Amino acid sequence: MIPGARLVILGRQGAGKGTQCVRLSRHFVVPHISTGDMLRAAVREGSPLGKMAKEVMDAGGLVGDEIMVGLVEQRLQRDDARTRGYILDGFPRTVPQAQELERITDDKPIDVVLDLEVPRELVLERITSRRVCRDCGTNYVATGSERGPSICDVCGGDVMQRDDDTPEAINHRLDLYEEQTSPLIEYYEKIGKLMVIDGVGTPDAVFAQLVAAVDGARRT
Numbered sequence: 001m002i003p004g005a006r007l008v009i010l011g012r013q014g015a016g017k018g019t020q021c022v023r024l025s026r027h028f029v030v031p032h033i034s035t036g037d038m039l040r041a042a043v044r045e046g047s048p049l050g051k052m053a054k055e056v057m058d059a060g061g062l063v064g065d066e067i068m069v070g071l072v073e074q075r076l077q078r079d080d081a082r083t084r085g086y087i088l089d090g091f092p093r094t095v096p097q098a099q100e101l102e103r104i105t106d107d108k109p110i111d112v113v114l115d116l117e118v119p120r121e122l123v124l125e126r127i128t129s130r131r132v133c134r135d136c137g138t139n140y141v142a143t144g145s146e147r148g149p150s151i152c153d154v155c156g157g158d159v160m161q162r163d164d165d166t167p168e169a170i171n172h173r174l175d176l177y178e179e180q181t182s183p184l185i186e187y188y189e190k191i192g193k194l195m196v197i198d199g200v201g202t203p204d205a206v207f208a209q210l211v212a213a214v215d216g217a218r219r220t
């Protein structure tokens with residue numbers, strides 16, 4: 001039997017979290033819980049949460065901690081997460097969110113926090129050419145030769161540029177990452193949960209390092 005895992009992945013926008021999470025989710029047979037995808041789904045549904053989140057997201061800001069904690073707490077209570085575990089992508093993003101996550105996972109703590117390190121200059125290039133399936137969240141790289149919108153290989157949905165992948169919003173998100181999210185690296189290092197992974201390399205090479213880090217952390 002494949003053992004499950006309870007994982008958090010940190011890393012700048014464009015570090016490759018989305019791509020690697022899809023693979024990790026298949027490998028460990030755990031749900032990929034992306035708070036960005038959850039918020040984008042709420043935006044498409046036009047729910048009150050979605051209406052509020054759209055404004056914040058398009059400006060590159062952060063949705064309030066209380067709302068995010070509520071969303072994640074509910075999601076982690078579902079059967080798949082309770083039995084197999086999960087990979088959390090996009091949460092926590094602030095120290096208060098990390099503290100709340102410790103409370104929520106009190107009975108079954110996180111195994112390891114993976115920090116996917118890619119320098120800022122490189123992620124800026126990557127995000128500019130990023131395209132995302134609006135239905136299943138699969139990431140693609142635009143080559144510049146596409147004529148019109150493309151169709152997702154995985155689910156057949158529309159592959160588009162995200163509304164918040166404009167240069168202004170990207171720069172703002174990267175600034176917020178340095179200010180609010182990078183303190184989490186120290187936070188998890190102090191409690192002995194952090195594994196830093198070099199995110200510059202082929203997707204296969206990065207994936208192999210991630211799996212080795214999770215397996216190593218679970219053996220200790």
Ligand code: ADP
Binds near residue numbers: 037065
């Ligand atoms: P990125 O990593 O490129 O910023 P995500 O898909 O993870 O993209 O998130 C998109 C947006 O959703 C963020 O810019 C933010 O506005 C909002 N968001 C997602 N997760 C959180 C969170 N944990 N706390 C606050 N806002 C969040």
